[in-house]
Amino acid sequence: MKLIFEKSIKGRDGYSLPRDLFGDIKIEECLPEYTISKDKKLLSEISEVDVVRHFTKLSKLNYGLDDGFYPLGSCTMKYNPKINEKLASLSNFIYAHPLAPEETVQGCMEIIYDLNKLLCEITGMDEYTMAPAAGAHGELAGILIMRKYFIDRGDVRHKMLIPDSAHGTNPASAAMGGFRVVEVKSNEKGTVNLGELAKLMDEDTVGLMLTNPNTVGLYDEGIEEIEKIIHGKGGLLYYDGANLNASLGIIRPGDAGFDVVHLNLHKTFSTPHGGGGPGAGVIGVKKDLIPYLPTPNIAFNPDQKKYYLSDAGEKSIGMIRAFWSNFAVLLKTYAWILSMGPDGLYNTSETSIINANYVLAKLKKYYKPAYDRYCGHECTVTGREYKKYGVKTLDIAKRIMDYGMHPPTIYFPHFEPYAEETIMIEPPESESKEMLDKFIDIMIKISDEATTKPELLTTAPHNTPIRRTNDALAIKRAILTYDDELKLKDELKYQEKDIDF
Amino acid sequence: MRYIPTTEEQKKEMLKKIGVSSFEALIEGVPQNLRLKNKLNIPEAMSESELEDKIYRIAKKNADFYSMKPLIGAGSYRHFIPEAEKFLLQREEFWTCYTPYQPELSQGTLQSIFEYQSYISRLTKMEVIIPSIYDGASATAEAALMSLRLTHKNKIIVSNLLHPHYRETIKTYLTPHETEIIDLPYKNGLVDMDKLKILIEEDVASIIIQSPNFFGGIENMAKISEIVHSKSILLINVITESMSLGILKAPGEMGADIVAGNAQSFGMDLNYGGPYNAYLGTRKQYIRQIPGRIVGETVDVDGKRVFVMTLRAREQDIRREKATSNICTNHNLNVLAANIFLSLMGTEGLYQISLLNTKSAHYLENLLLQTGKFERVFDCPFYNEFLLKSKDDISSINKKLLENNFVPPLKICEFYQEKNLNNVLLFAVTEVLSRDNLNLVAKILSE
Numbered sequence: 001m002k003l004i005f006e007k008s009i010k011g012r013d014g015y016s017l018p019r020d021l022f023g024d025i026k027i028e029e030c031l032p033e034y035t036i037s038k039d040k041k042l043l044s045e046i047s048e049v050d051v052v053r054h055f056t057k058l059s060k061l062n063y064g065l066d067d068g069f070y071p072l073g074s075c076t077m078k079y080n081p082k083i084n085e086k087l088a089s090l091s092n093f094i095y096a097h098p099l100a101p102e103e104t105v106q107g108c109m110e111i112i113y114d115l116n117k118l119l120c121e122i123t124g125m126d127e128y129t130m131a132p133a134a135g136a137h138g139e140l141a142g143i144l145i146m147r148k149y150f151i152d153r154g155d156v157r158h159k160m161l162i163p164d165s166a167h168g169t170n171p172a173s174a175a176m177g178g179f180r181v182v183e184v185k186s187n188e189k190g191t192v193n194l195g196e197l198a199k200l201m202d203e204d205t206v207g208l209m210l211t212n213p214n215t216v217g218l219y220d221e222g223i224e225e226i227e228k229i230i231h232g233k234g235g236l237l238y239y240d241g242a243n244l245n246a247s248l249g250i251i252r253p254g255d256a257g258f259d260v261v262h263l264n265l266h267k268t269f270s271t272p273h274g275g276g277g278p279g280a281g282v283i284g285v286k287k288d289l290i291p292y293l294p295t296p297n298i299a300f301n302p303d304q305k306k307y308y309l310s311d312a313g314e315k316s317i318g319m320i321r322a323f324w325s326n327f328a329v330l331l332k333t334y335a336w337i338l339s340m341g342p343d344g345l346y347n348t349s350e351t352s353i354i355n356a357n358y359v360l361a362k363l364k365k366y367y368k369p370a371y372d373r374y375c376g377h378e379c380t381v382t383g384r385e386y387k388k389y390g391v392k393t394l395d396i397a398k399r400i401m402d403y404g405m406h407p408p409t410i411y412f413p414h415f416e417p418y419a420e421e422t423i424m425i426e427p428p429e430s431e432s433k434e435m436l437d438k439f440i441d442i443m444i445k446i447s448d449e450a451t452t453k454p455e456l457l458t459t460a461p462h463n464t465p466i467r468r469t470n471d472a473l474a475i476k477r478a479i480l481t482y483d484d485e486l487k488l489k490d491e492l493k494y495q496e497k498d499i500d501f
Numbered sequence: 502m503r504y505i506p507t508t509e510e511q512k513k514e515m516l517k518k519i520g521v522s523s524f525e526a527l528i529e530g531v532p533q534n535l536r537l538k539n540k541l542n543i544p545e546a547m548s549e550s551e552l553e554d555k556i557y558r559i560a561k562k563n564a565d566f567y568s569m570k571p572l573i574g575a576g577s578y579r580h581f582i583p584e585a586e587k588f589l590l591q592r593e594e595f596w597t598c599y600t601p602y603q604p605e606l607s608q609g610t611l612q613s614i615f616e617y618q619s620y621i622s623r624l625t626k627m628e629v630i631i632p633s634i635y636d637g638a639s640a641t642a643e644a645a646l647m648s649l650r651l652t653h654k655n656k657i658i659v660s661n662l663l664h665p666h667y668r669e670t671i672k673t674y675l676t677p678h679e680t681e682i683i684d685l686p687y688k689n690g691l692v693d694m695d696k697l698k699i700l701i702e703e704d705v706a707s708i709i710i711q712s713p714n715f716f717g718g719i720e721n722m723a724k725i726s727e728i729v730h731s732k733s734i735l736l737i738n739v740i741t742e743s744m745s746l747g748i749l750k751a752p753g754e755m756g757a758d759i760v761a762g763n764a765q766s767f768g769m770d771l772n773y774g775g776p777y778n779a780y781l782g783t784r785k786q787y788i789r790q791i792p793g794r795i796v797g798e799t800v801d802v803d804g805k806r807v808f809v810m811t812l813r814a815r816e817q818d819i820r821r822e823k824a825t826s827n828i829c830t831n832h833n834l835n836v837l838a839a840n841i842f843l844s845l846m847g848t849e850g851l852y853q854i855s856l857l858n859t860k861s862a863h864y865l866e867n868l869l870l871q872t873g874k875f876e877r878v879f880d881c882p883f884y885n886e887f888l889l890k891s892k893d894d895i896s897s898i899n900k901k902l903l904e905n906n907f908v909p910p911l912k913i914c915e916f917y918q919e920k921n922l923n924n925v926l927l928f929a930v931t932e933v934l935s936r937d938n939l940n941l942v943a944k945i946l947s948e
Contacts, residue, residue, distance in 0.1 A: 015846045017850065037754075043848045046845075058609040062607055090557070092567070106563065133636065133832070136830070177677050219528065219531050224535070251531050278776030318670075323577065342545070350512075354512055358519055397603075430504055466801045466803075470800055485798060501805060
């Protein structure tokens with residue numbers, strides 16, 4: 001589609017500003033010459049109506065959750081309630097300045113404070129920080145908390161255990177937190193190999209980062225043993241909450257012995273993904289770790305009946321961002337929990353687990369499961385049976401698009417020999433049985449196509465706004481701005497139909 | 502439950518198809534003694550109208566911010582946001598979708614990011630733009646980490662006039678690396694150039710300067726760059742008020758190697774501190790060490806010009822512990838907001854807001870000085886924020902302003918304990934304050 005710059009016409013405008021009533025103020029008297037830009041910075045020149053049409057057209061090149069099934073594994077693409085958006089747009093919230101006097105932002109503080117309590121109850125933790133902006137941001141904060149905890153005890157440790165099935169953010173965060181990452185292999189059942197874990201865990205290891213159910217969608221039945229192994233050597237257990245959608249009202253990470261928990265509020269707690277954020281990656285800790293939480297937190301003074309920003313004190317890891325939290329995301333989370341209540345939360349996990357097992361049961365004849373056992377809220381199958389027809393999992397995913405759905409997560413997790421050519425399907429509780437049946441039918445049809453007309457898959461998608469992209473060329477050319485493109489204009493030679501579709 | 506379509510009857514049917522007699526059989530892997538015995542102790546479900554009532558009631562406990570005019574900035578600025586932007590942001594195709602891993606179904610998000618990279622590149626005059634880090638503070642910390650990777654050194658210099666939250670965040674991020682962080686003091690409201698000359702040594706990786714700085718002063722970045730680049734040190738230019746780029750010289754023109762900018766002013770609400778967004782800008786030669794996601798142009802099999810996430814080999818999902826950063830989910834919807842905002846403003850609009858903000862801030866400063874109740878603390882050029890020392894007690898001043906529907910300016914002593922900054926206020930002015938509003942402020946404070 002044409003870029004906004006290619007629609008620009010000199011002299012056109014789309015802005016509306018108050019009349020400049022400061023004619024008596026001369027800019028040259030305000031700013032010394034060396035600070036002022038010689039030319040106006042060239043953006044684009046477009047009317048409001050054309051901006052609206054440009055972005056409306058762009059939106060139609062996207063596929064959103066309200067368009068249909070979006071079964072990305074480990075992403076929990078559940079319905080984003082509309083009322084929550086309205087509540088998050090109330091003027092008393094959106095115009096609240098983070099440094100406004102405390103007495104003017106008591107409403108914001110009450111929500112943050114209450115949400116903290118609710119999340120403690122839901123996960124069995126003692127206190128949360130609302131500061132982290134995303135899951136990985138929470139991981140980093142959690143890891144820094146673990147680090148500081150050990151340093152304060154004079155027990156400096158250098159290693160972090162991470163299962164081979166973990167999200168890439170886990171090892172990346174551990175490395176940012178200054179730890180050496182030690183990988184723990186999965187066993188033949190897809191969960192943590194306890195023997196190996198016991199061998200790897202030592203007194204130079206801060207602990208284990210675990211996703212439960214893990215990224216293959218399997219509950220770690222060895223969780224009690226894992227807890228003993230890690231705590232037995234004085235380590236701490238970190239819970240990656242990406243898959244909490246399988247646990248609400250069933251099991252709480254706090255009760256299972258986890259010391260630090262991060263939650264992706266944009267996954268389990270229904271806040272929209274926004275094409276890659278903003279989310280929130282709040283972290284909860286057990287009592288002993290509370291002093292290490294990032295500063296500040298929001299506290300309540302019962303005598304004055306007032307909420308206030310409370311400095312976390314000397315042991316705190318410090319600040320991890322400017323201001324306090326992704327407040328708008330917290331508000332939507334709060335609204336979702338209140339809408340669901342305890343029964344709704346249980347129903348959420350129960351339904352998502354039934355959904356995933358239903359899909360697995362119906363598909364396993366056609367796509368070999370990575371592990372043939374009941375799963376949590378997501379199931380992992382593989383496309384390796386079709387390799388002999390020249391069909392890769394990528395081709396299967398692209399073909400799903402032709403049938404009007406978003407493909408599941410592919411090639412993750414990846415570890416041999418079980419989890420390769422993986423297709424990780426997460427059908428959250430907001431998907432109906434009819435939708436699952438439709439998806440299952442499509443998947444079965446594609447499996448048939450893979451054996452009879454493989455070229456239909458290898459050349460897919462056919463019905464999407466664009467088709468397969470040349471990713472290697474993107475790296476080679478490194479066109480990262482419109483000005484980069486202009487410099488290569490002669491070489492590129494796009495025809496009208498290539499840019500105006 | 503309105504968000505869960507499956508009926509109890511259907512659940513039974515599905516369990517039968519799975520081949521189990523009850524849900525219990527599916528969660529065998531969860532040890533019995535760890536299971537919750539009782540229902541979660543949280544409030545029972547609310548209907549939509551009850552929920553709305555409750556949240557409206559809580560919202561009332563905040564001030565009626567819509568009708569209040571802000572005199573505070575300090576890293577978060579209330580600007581006017583066109584309704585067209587808010588309307589477009591509500592399109593579900595943008596806000597319900599995931600990170601654009603599948604370009605065939607995500608061209609809307611991808612092209613928008615590419616356009617935004619192009620805008621910010623022109624505004625900052627930097628070649629490469631990483632569009633989305635969580636916020637200005639975390640972006641600055643990522644910039645610092647990037648400078649350590651690029652130089653293989655472990656010492657940085659940080660201006661004391663960098664936003665205090667940003668300074669704290671850098672400290673937190675760098676703790677595990679045991680980086681030496683040296684404080685660069687200020688003089689007369691700007692970076693102390695003499696101290697700078699003394700502090701720069703070959704073992705320094707980078708120097709981090711905010712301009713306009715936390716006190717509002719515009720630093721002489723060209724001069725700073727000249728000093729810094731006399732050694733092989735990277736210059737990181739931080740911007741908390743990106744709207745200033747409409748009129749001020751671009752960091753890229755003044756020798757910045759890395760730019761970290763808070764983009765909140767480009768069409769993002771205050772939202773009590775988040776979510777905002779920040780960009781990083783740098784030179785192409787440093788591209789292998791950039792953190793986070795970036796979008797590039799390529800073609801599809803039909804030869805169409807299309808956009809994809811690119812240079813992905815640096816990222817956590819591929820490189821794991823060797824990644825340049827752990828960042829995954831970022832603030833892409835805010836990138837879209839900023840892109841729409843900049844598209845609506847255009848070349849002229851951005852310049853005009855920037856101009857208006859400069860003029861009205863100077864107008865207010867002048868008015869307040871004329872009351873005889875304030876004096877300047879420093880004599881340096883500023884954009885839209887400035888410090889004034891009050892002869893009256895600043896707490897009572899702020900109380901008066903609050904009573905008159907102004908969100909009061911920041912008491913700078915909350916962040917700086919120097920004696921001469923006692924009883925000093927940091928004012929910020931944007932286009933949401935009219936000339937009448939500013940006259941009223943001066944009138945209130947002259948009484």
